[in-house]
Amino acid sequence: MALLLHCVQAVYVLFRDNCLMKLPHFIAIAGVVCAILAIGIPHLSALGIWLGVSTILSIIYIIVAIVLAAKDGKLSC
Numbered sequence: 001m002a003l004l005l006h007c008v009q010a011v012y013v014l015f016r017d018n019c020l021m022k023l024p025h026f027i028a029i030a031g032v033v034c035a036i037l038a039i040g041i042p043h044l045s046a047l048g049i050w051l052g053v054s055t056i057l058s059i060i061y062i063i064v065a066i067v068l069a070a071k072d073g074k075l076s077c
Contacts, residue, residue: 026065033057 037057041050 030061033061 037050037054041047
């Protein structure tokens with residue numbers, strides 16, 4: 001019974017509309033970015049260009065994730 005209550009609470013927290021990004025949202029964003037890059041690279045000779053683009057996008061993604069996590073941590077204190 002307690003496990004069921006914890007599951008219901010987890011679903012409520014996940015789908016509660018409080019304008020906060022949650023882990024599944026970031027996982028979905030990362031999946032979309034990976035899919036776009038996988039489709040966008042037609043052959044191996046284009047990897048040199050896409051390596052730079054992928055690096056820049058990854059750095060932007062990591063910086064945004066850290067900023068949002070810090071902001072969320074500061075709000076919850």
